[in-house]
Amino acid sequence: MSEKICKENKASKDDKKETENCCKVNLEAKDGGESDVPKVDIAVESDNTPSGPVLDTDIVKTRKCELKKIDWTGKLYLSPLTTVGNLPYRRLCKKWGADITCSEMAVATELLKASPQEWALIKRHESEDLFGVQLCGNNPYVMTKCTQLLEDQMTVDFVDINLGCPIEFIYKQGSGSGLLQRTNVLQSVVTCMNQVSSLPVTIKTRTGIHKDTNIIHNMMPKFKDWGASLITLHGRTREQRYTKQADWDYIEKCSQLCCPVPMFGNGDILSYEDYTESLKKSPSISGVMIGRGALIKPWIFQEIKEKKVFDISSSERFDVLKDYVNYGLEHWGSDTRGVETTRRFLLEWLSFLHRYIPVGILEASQKMNQRPPIYHGRDDMETLMASSNCSDWIKISEMLLGKIPTGFSFLPKHKANSWK
Ligand SMILES: Cc1cc2nc3c(=O)[nH]c(=O)nc-3n(C[C@H](O)[C@H](O)[C@H](O)COP(=O)(O)O)c2cc1C
Structure with missing residues (x-):
């Protein structure tokens, strides 16, 4: 199914080769795999015309109206946080009022190789009632197959594409913020992921790559056309990392450009006061994402909901x-x-x-x-x-x-x- 969709969307031959290599490894990895790691039977899909009966899935394409709908409005979203945003921590944040949670970033090729460590990263706790898995990858086939697998094997509410990770080796592979420079590949990634499943596909990104040059506003109409269900924007470029303040005025500009697709703003929220200031600067966003603020004070979600500051002993x-x-x-x-x-x-x-x-x-x-x-x-x-x-x-x-x-x-x- 995913190969068919990617072919129709003209994902490049090189992309496909990478996927085939990855699937071979996967079969080897499967033998020694752990029991709670799903079996990844990707090898059955091939370039040849399939034999056997034609299934509904061969001829029926997912239409937009069949996408699962999520009401994102006004929700508080706990950032995906590699290492620290593990299941016990997210469970804690749920207790303190986080509405949306997302797994740590999982590398799509590793999931397809059935890596137990990678599958462990995307486990969901039962309290996580609006939960997504964040995928990092540079290849439409791999990302699409992974999305299909997540829908088949897990109960997950949305799949998020990491389009902001600044880490050098991820960037150099053309994943994370590196994918921002490969518009055609990115288009295939988003559209194919969208078509292969009924899960909403969301995007988390930064304002750009280099220094103080914001470019992401140019992408907003594209994200909209490609079918993103939600865009989250961290108001800094890759090179800025955590220096300077997140640019909430720019977040507002982007939010207007991606309308009616909802946008969440992200960056530097550490209190109810920061939250209200961010909303003042970016009135058209649908909600906020909180990362370090929740690591420093997990009770921030409740503070925001109760419009208070807690003096915790x-x-x-x-x-x-x-x-x-x-x-x-x-x-x-x-x-x-x-x-x-x-x-x-x-x-x-x-x-x-x-x-x-x-x-x-x-x-x-x-x-x-x-x-x-x-x-x-x-x-x-x-x-x-x-x-x-x-x-x-x-x-x-x-x-x-x-x-x-x-x-x-x-x-x-x-x-x-x-x-x-
Ligand atoms: C420890 C740590 C791990 C992070 N891991 C991820 C990740 O896996 N995926 C991602 O998209 N962003 C990741 N981020 C970025 C955050 O999601 C968020 O965009 C950034 O910290 C800015 O928001 P804040 O100012 O509220 O922290 C990470 C940030 C931190 C501090």
């Missing part, structure tokens, strides 16, 4: 950590391996969480890129939780998960937790 924050650890042990297991996996991911999260400054200590509300002076908390625990020292994060992990094993060391994976 250190013991209440410790309870939030306890919840996370319990969810982690439930998800990764409570044996030694599960405990250590939970610890690693807890530490990754603490590398963001320590940036929270309790409201009672601040004169004005905390802003994303403003580094606070070193401060003493209102109690020892609050001071410990504010520490940017890895060894203090390890101490906190020991209060929750017991002593670290001998030879244990930890360095956070993400640079995005640092002050800009």
